[in-house]
Amino acid sequence: MFDALSERFERLSTSLRSRGRLSDADLDAALADVRSALLEADVELGVVRAFLDAVRERLDGEALSQSLSPGQQVIKAVHEQLIEVLGGTPLKITYEAKPPTVVLLAGLQGAGKTTAAAKLAAWFKQQGRQPYLVAADLQRPAAVEQLRVLAGQIGVDVFSEASNPIDVARKGVAEATRLGRDVVIIDTAGRLAIDEGLMKEVRGISAATTPKYTFLVIDAVTGQDAVATARSFHEALELSGLIVTKLDYDARGGAVLSARGVVGRPVVFASTGEKLADFDLFYPDRMASRILGMGDVMSLIEQAERTMDPDIVAASAGRMMSGTFTLDDFLAQLNQVRKMGSLGGLMKLMPGVTKEMRTAASNVDEGELNRVEAIVRSMTPLERRDPSVIDGSRRTRIAKGSATSVSAVNQLLKQFSEMRKMMRQMGNGGSPALPGGLGKMASLAARGAGRGEALPAGFEALGQGMASAASAPRGGGGKNKKKKGGRVTPPKQR
Amino acid sequence: MPSVLVTESTPIPTLVDERSLAQRLAPSRGVFERVRALGNEREVSSEQLDVVEEVLLRSDVGVLTTNAVLEELRTNGAPEGVAAAVRSTMLNSLRADRTTSTMAEAGRVPVWLFVGVNGVGKTTTIGKLAQRHHDQGRSVLLAAGDTFRAAAADQLEQWATRTGSDIVRANEGADPGSVVHDAIGRASARGVDIVLADTAGRRANSTNLLDELSKVRRVADRAPGQVVETLLVLDATTGQNALSQAREFLGAAGVTGIVLTKLDGTARGGIVIAIERELEIPVKFVGVGEGVDDLIVFSPAEFVDSLLGA
Numbered sequence: 001m002f003d004a005l006s007e008r009f010e011r012l013s014t015s016l017r018s019r020g021r022l023s024d025a026d027l028d029a030a031l032a033d034v035r036s037a038l039l040e041a042d043v044e045l046g047v048v049r050a051f052l053d054a055v056r057e058r059l060d061g062e063a064l065s066q067s068l069s070p071g072q073q074v075i076k077a078v079h080e081q082l083i084e085v086l087g088g089t090p091l092k093i094t095y096e097a098k099p100p101t102v103v104l105l106a107g108l109q110g111a112g113k114t115t116a117a118a119k120l121a122a123w124f125k126q127q128g129r130q131p132y133l134v135a136a137d138l139q140r141p142a143a144v145e146q147l148r149v150l151a152g153q154i155g156v157d158v159f160s161e162a163s164n165p166i167d168v169a170r171k172g173v174a175e176a177t178r179l180g181r182d183v184v185i186i187d188t189a190g191r192l193a194i195d196e197g198l199m200k201e202v203r204g205i206s207a208a209t210t211p212k213y214t215f216l217v218i219d220a221v222t223g224q225d226a227v228a229t230a231r232s233f234h235e236a237l238e239l240s241g242l243i244v245t246k247l248d249y250d251a252r253g254g255a256v257l258s259a260r261g262v263v264g265r266p267v268v269f270a271s272t273g274e275k276l277a278d279f280d281l282f283y284p285d286r287m288a289s290r291i292l293g294m295g296d297v298m299s300l301i302e303q304a305e306r307t308m309d310p311d312i313v314a315a316s317a318g319r320m321m322s323g324t325f326t327l328d329d330f331l332a333q334l335n336q337v338r339k340m341g342s343l344g345g346l347m348k349l350m351p352g353v354t355k356e357m358r359t360a361a362s363n364v365d366e367g368e369l370n371r372v373e374a375i376v377r378s379m380t381p382l383e384r385r386d387p388s389v390i391d392g393s394r395r396t397r398i399a400k401g402s403a404t405s406v407s408a409v410n411q412l413l414k415q416f417s418e419m420r421k422m423m424r425q426m427g428n429g430g431s432p433a434l435p436g437g438l439g440k441m442a443s444l445a446a447r448g449a450g451r452g453e454a455l456p457a458g459f460e461a462l463g464q465g466m467a468s469a470a471s472a473p474r475g476g477g478g479k480n481k482k483k484k485g486g487r488v489t490p491p492k493q494r
Numbered sequence: 495m496p497s498v499l500v501t502e503s504t505p506i507p508t509l510v511d512e513r514s515l516a517q518r519l520a521p522s523r524g525v526f527e528r529v530r531a532l533g534n535e536r537e538v539s540s541e542q543l544d545v546v547e548e549v550l551l552r553s554d555v556g557v558l559t560t561n562a563v564l565e566e567l568r569t570n571g572a573p574e575g576v577a578a579a580v581r582s583t584m585l586n587s588l589r590a591d592r593t594t595s596t597m598a599e600a601g602r603v604p605v606w607l608f609v610g611v612n613g614v615g616k617t618t619t620i621g622k623l624a625q626r627h628h629d630q631g632r633s634v635l636l637a638a639g640d641t642f643r644a645a646a647a648d649q650l651e652q653w654a655t656r657t658g659s660d661i662v663r664a665n666e667g668a669d670p671g672s673v674v675h676d677a678i679g680r681a682s683a684r685g686v687d688i689v690l691a692d693t694a695g696r697r698a699n700s701t702n703l704l705d706e707l708s709k710v711r712r713v714a715d716r717a718p719g720q721v722v723e724t725l726l727v728l729d730a731t732t733g734q735n736a737l738s739q740a741r742e743f744l745g746a747a748g749v750t751g752i753v754l755t756k757l758d759g760t761a762r763g764g765i766v767i768a769i770e771r772e773l774e775i776p777v778k779f780v781g782v783g784e785g786v787d788d789l790i791v792f793s794p795a796e797f798v799d800s801l802l803g804a
Contacts, residue, residue: 042733146648194760222732223732224761
């Protein structure tokens with residue numbers, strides 16, 4: 001989301017670097033550029049001014065560095081300031097000694113509260129908690145139904161009734177207590193900060209349920225209004241933090257900085273896609289790095305660790321190296337990768353991934369993954385172990401069984417065999433560096449994606465998944481990973 | 495340094511004195527102080543330029559358009575006063591044809607298709623427009639083409655009941671094109687006057703999602719000329735990303751107009767000026783509340799006045 005801002009800073013950095021020493025005039029020019037970049041990124045004007053003042057102050061106090069180029073020095077100051085404003089240390093979620101812990105969500109219409117409520121419930125579930133959802137949005141038609149459907153997908157119960165939002169919230173918390181649930185998430189109707197009646201109502205909900213956490217759900221595509229909205233909600237509800245949504249859009253996301261800059265409470269969670277898994281804690285320091293184009297390695301690794309089953313990954317990785325990798329392994333890997341959420345979201349977290357690659361990855365058709373899976377599942381165990389037995393009539397049968405075509409089956413088999421050949425070579429090369437080999441695979445997959453070639457989506461997914469799995473156990477794998485990220489850059493498309 | 499960067503809320507300066515749309519829109523507009531009576535100048539001072547810049551930037555007009563306006567002020571001065579000069583520059587950017595069509599060729603049912611990103615108010619807008627058509631004596635059929643978001647069809651169905659419209663819906667996950675196809679079939683069999691077709695909210699930076707939308711558009715327009723309006727629903731709180739949304743949806747679905755929603759809040763929606771300057775997509779309607787009647791025809795003069803702080 002902050003891509004454009006990063007690009008801008010990169011250009012800025014280059015233009016300054018070429019000049020040598022930093023004069024006052026240079027600093028003015030550089031900060032003017034930063035100002036435009038921030039404004040284009042939708043950071044609110046007042047926040048931009050305050051931010052630039054702080055950066056200037058930081059630089060004024062500092063002697064011109066001998067070791068850093070002037071451009072680097074400005075970028076460093078901007079970066080440090082970004083980290084400070086985006087949050088310093090993240091808020092750590094703790095739980096009430098006497099359950100339940102109540103979480104209240106509020107925000108404008110269309111910010112994504114209902115989806116965020118379900119995603120948050122899934123997140124708490126993953127933390128080993130027993131969440132309970134309360135649908136107190138009685139305003140928007142079918143909002144309760146929407147929450148029920150989403151909650152059904154993650155196996156969480158929803159409380160609601162046709163009374164009024166305050167009663168629903170109060171009874172919901174009581175019901176959660178009775179059922180012994182330890183976290184209650186209350187979804188409320190979207191409301192404008194200037195709608196006094198509705199703001200009074202949400203204060204009533206807050207008073208009736210005494211939430212431990214009150215989060216404002218804010219949309220990353222918001223413009224200048226982010227400040228007015230955040231401020232009003234903060235005044236009414238005393239926010240504990242922010243949940244930012246729609247980070248998968250190509251918006252530059254300056255609203256995050258704006259809202260953070262006026263309420264002074266951290267962004268706690270970030271939502272990065274339409275799937276329920278596309279949701280995680282927000283890491284301010286990582287986000288600042290991402291703003292400056294450094295990638296977000298740690299998030300990726302954690303996401304991989306959380307969803308990839310290490311046994312499955314290790315077993316098939318071993319077979320990979322020995323060249324006995326089967327289509328069953330392939331299928332297992334594919335499913336591991338899919339558990340991690342959409343490929344587009346995943347790619348976004350990887351450093352060194354170019355815009356073209358991200359676009360390619362976000363365009364990997366999930367339906368294509370389904371087709372690949374269908375083809376493999378239409379094979380007999382023998383065929384999966386040893387694809388060489390697949391003759392013409394078997395191909396026809398597999399195509400029929402998977403409702404695809406013979407050419408699709410052929411394509412998959414061809415790619416699989418090339419992949420296996422390559423793995424065998426890597427294995428024979430005796431390279432102990434698992435990540436290196438996997439990096440090559442990722443690179444192969446990415447090249448395919450970059451050229452838009454007919455590499456089955458499953459292989460791309462596998463390549464990417466293995467690359468991240470490989471780096472997962474390596475504690476300080478960040479730097480390593482970044483280099484590899486550089487290698488997967490596809491040829492520029494022009 | 496504290497993490498709170500800005501503690502004081504500073505009102506956006508105002509450039510004009512008339513109150514018009516402002517009063518109809520929101521109480522928030524009333525609080526903007528009338529800070530400056532900017533005089534008649536041949537040459538505009540840098541202080542005045544600063545005020546203009548602040549007003550425009552804080553209305554989400556965007557850096558490029560703001561700079562263009564400032565450049566024009568610097569070059570041409572403001573013989574009629576700064577406010578008037580800015581006003582006329584802005585109005586010059588809002589000259590596209592914003593009439594809407596409710597007629598298709600004889601024997602075909604006119605279709606209005608609604609597109610946009612998630613959460614902008616597509617379904618609510620359809621509800622309001624259904625009422626509007628109904629009030630104008632047209633029978634309406636709603637096509638629940640958002641088969642992705644949980645309970646989206648239920649939401650539209652409630653609007654159908656509320657406005658006395660017919661509705662065609664399918665199960666979640668069904669092909670949106672087929673819903674629209676069925677809706678048109680039923681509309682033509684029953685002699686319905688107009689079809690309003692909903693689509694799922696989608697981000698504008700995914701080729702697949704845009705391709706899917708193109709397909710829905712093609713299905714709806716199988717008898718060419720049947721889709722008489724494709725309306726991009728845009729949230730007034732959106733910042734500069736609105737421009738890329740407009741560009742992508744224009745490319746994928748041939749957008750013919752914009753419905754600017756949620757203008758009853760504190761956001762001013764200035765980005766539509768950049769959109770009309772660059773892409774020539776006119777705003778046709780404005781949403782000013784959650785009520786069924788809270789939809790008005792866009793008026794450039796009122797919009798610009800409210801943007802400039804009236």
